[in-house]
Amino acid sequence: MREPLALEMEPGHDGPLFLAIAEAITRDITRGRLKPGARLPGTRALARELGVHRNTVDAAYQELLTQGWLQAEPARGTYVAQDLPQGMMARRPVPAPMDPEAPPAGLAFTDGAPDPKLVPDKALARAFRRALLSPAFRAGADYGDARGTSSLRQALAGYLATDRGVLAEPSRLLITRGSQMALFLAVRAALSPGEVIAVEEPGYPLAWEAFRAAGAEVRGVPVDGGGLRIDELEAALARDPRIRAVYVTPHHQYPTTVTMGAARRLQLLELAQRYGLTLIEDDYDHEYRFEGRPVLPLAARAPEGLPLIYVGSLSKLLSPGIRLGYALAPEPLLTRMAEARAAIDRQGDAPLEAALAELIRDGDLGRHARKARRVYRARRDLLAALLGEHLAGRAAFDLPAGGLALWLRCEGSAEDWAEAAGQAGLALLPGTRFVLKGPAPQAFRLGFAALDEGQIARAVEILARSVPG
Ligand SMILES: Cc1ncc(COP(=O)(O)O)c(C=O)c1O
DSSP states (O other): OOSSSOOOOOOOOOOOOOHHHHHHHHHHHTTTTSTTOBBBOOOOHHHHHTSSSSSHHHHHHHHHHHHHEEEEEEETTTEEEETTTTTHSSOOOOOOOTTSSSSSEEEOSSSSOOOOSSSSSHOOOOOOHHHHHHHHHHHTSSSSOOTOOOHHHHHHHHHHHHHHHHOGGGEEEEESSSSHHHHHHHHHHHHTTTTTEEEEEEEOOHHHHHHHHHTTTEEEEEEETTTTOHHHHHHHHHHHHTEEEEEEOOSSTTTOOOOOOHHHHHHHHHHHHTTTTTEEEEEEETOOBOOSSSOOOOTTOOOOOOOOEEEEESSSTTOOEEEEEEEEOOTTTTHHHHHHHHHHHOOOOOOHHHHHHHHHTHHHHHHHHHHHHHHHHHHHHHHHHHHHHHHHTOOOOOSSSSSEEEEEOOOOOOOHHHHHHHTTTEOOOBBOOOOOOEEEEEEEEEEEETSHHHHHHHHHHHHTOOOOO
16 A cells, blocks of 8 residues: 555544554444555554654554454565455444362362462552541441442543553443352343353353353353354354343453454454344453453444443452452443342442552552563463473464463363373363363363462473373
8 A cells, every 4th residue: 555544543542552543443444444455554654644653553553463453464564354254344343260179189270360479469458458447438338339439440440441442431330249240240131031141162161150040041152263153153043032142252262262353253243233132241361461462352342332241350360369350331231230239239348449449540450460461471481381392292282372271182081181180189170161061172271370380390290191091
């Protein structure tokens, strides 16, 4: 493309400049001004045109390459991806704890728990003490808003805007005790008893439990290397009109860790619109992206009016023991969720919420996230290197771009392997744990974040000597 791109930047866009540029490009793609296969100007030319630093344009391109909007052709340039669904182009898509059994004594690959040793406990304890002693709490140590403490809803709204590109009105946020409660409330508000929610399979069994407890039936839709199979979802929708909602983990699919690309995201939004579905997006471990920038959630792009309930958690950033999750939902879903919450739990834990608001506002949580990302990235790299060294030919994996777990595919029975490793002191989570009816993938979800370097080395060594048969 020789002529200038003439991007229309959103006036008053707050947040990083490169995201504003990335947004302007996706807007032009979805509007049809930039067609699949169109060549983009080089970073130097676009930087000159926009009067910004070349690195800023480079970061915008990287973001869009990661999300699948663009593709790079070595030595030729950067192009709009070819595989974006045409149907969406004219429209603007705006932007286990597996089981109650205790693991055997010894080592465990969890399903992706963070390292409790990294929790910023002193800062949290100080903030909690301040919240308890604050005049505000003493004066109003009473019942409050079922949606949660206003200071935390405001702090979370700011955090979601800068970290996830999601414009969250604090009034549309509901703080919950972990995202588990948010998942239950979401389906209870969105579905009538007997209606069906489609879920990824393999997927997250605790979400299925929440949905069933809320009165819904759960239907599995297969997942492949690109995340949820949209063609299979469409076939299921055509077969069963009782499917009224879809639950997805697009950032790092649970348990396989893959990221859903731009084309499927658009197809999913289009299907949701066409069938009038509620989407429940679980953005459970977005803080951890080791390659490129985090991919923005569906909630940052969902068309106006689409009932999308965005669910998040602090369990991966802090600790699953600190019960703090949240949901962002449009009206009237949000009010229905808040009413149901008030009926069983009245409200959340006001001093804990105030303390977390302070950690977010003061930047402690951001600093902790940066540190945790460095530590976990090194652990991921070590695990990958050791698996490559000791299990080549017996198991295979794709390096996860983010998240706290690695999906290891194996030859033969993963259950037999897990059994043998368990006897040798290493608890593993085989594919059978993640399916509704099967077939179970011959694979393991290896949550590595809670293991230090020595433990990772020992765990891989046990894994290697437990190979069955
Ligand atoms: C897919 C998924 N969603 C959400 C969560 C967090 O749940 P909670 O916030 O209830 O601790 C987890 C934790 O393991 C998870 O794996």
